[in-house]
Amino acid sequence: MHELPLTKSILEMAIKYAQRTDSRKVVTIVLRLGALRDIKKEWIQHYFNYISKGTIAEDAEILIIPDPIVCRCNDCGKDFEIDRDGYACEEILCPNCSTRNYTLISGTKFQIEGIEVI
Ligand SMILES: [Zn+2]
Numbered sequence: 402m403h404e405l406p407l408t409k410s411i412l413e414m415a416i417k418y419a420q421r422t423d424s425r426k427v428v429t430i431v432l433r434l435g436a437l438r439d440i441k442k443e444w445i446q447h448y449f450n451y452i453s454k455g456t457i458a459e460d461a462e463i464l465i466i467p468d469p470i471v472c473r474c475n476d477c478g479k480d481f482e483i484d485r486d487g488y489a490c491e492e493i494l495c496p497n498c499s500t501r502n503y504t505l506i507s508g509t510k511f512q513i514e515g516i517e518v519i
Contacts, residue, residue, distance in 0.1 A: 404440055407511065408448040415458045415516050424518035427458035431515040435468040436485045437508040470508035476500045 415427045434440060442465050453459045473480050474495040481496050481503075495503055 404444040405448050407440065408445050409452060411445070411463070411513065412449060412453055412456070412458055414513055415461065416456055418516045419457045419518050422518055425457070426519050427461040427516060428519055429462050429464060429515075429517040430458075430513060431464045431466065431517075433466045433468050433510050433512050433514050435508045435510040436470045437505075438511055440511075466514060468507055468510040471506050472503040473506045474498065474500060475502040475504060480506065 411430060411432065415430050418424075419427050432445070434442070445465070446463050449458075449461070449463055453461065469482050470485060471480055471482050472493070472495075474497060477495065477498045477500075479495060479497040483493055493503075494501060
């Protein structure tokens with residue numbers, strides 16, 4: 402259940418932002434979430450609704466932009482995207498030169514992209 406502490410940090414950031422910008426209400430929070438993060442989206446909204454009650458961010462909607470899993474081949478330099486299920490198995494090869502020599506460059510992000518306030 403690591404969604405709860407993450408959701409708390411989202412709420413704190415949203416409230417701070419609203420205070421800093423002299424806003425009355427947080428409407429939307431845009432979140433970028435890496436596909437490799439084992440986080441259940443619906444739990445984030447669920448926890449958020451619960452812990453934001455009575456705050457300036459109550460009823461805010463959380464929009465989640467999935468961050469794809471992207472690897473960069475160390476041999477030919479090509480970037481290629483793989484799906485989450487594919488990542489679990491060992492047989493991923495560079496589609497360009499068929500090597501296994503690559504580095505993960507995207508897919509683990511957890512960051513707030515934007516906060517909409519009124
Ligand atoms: Zn390659």
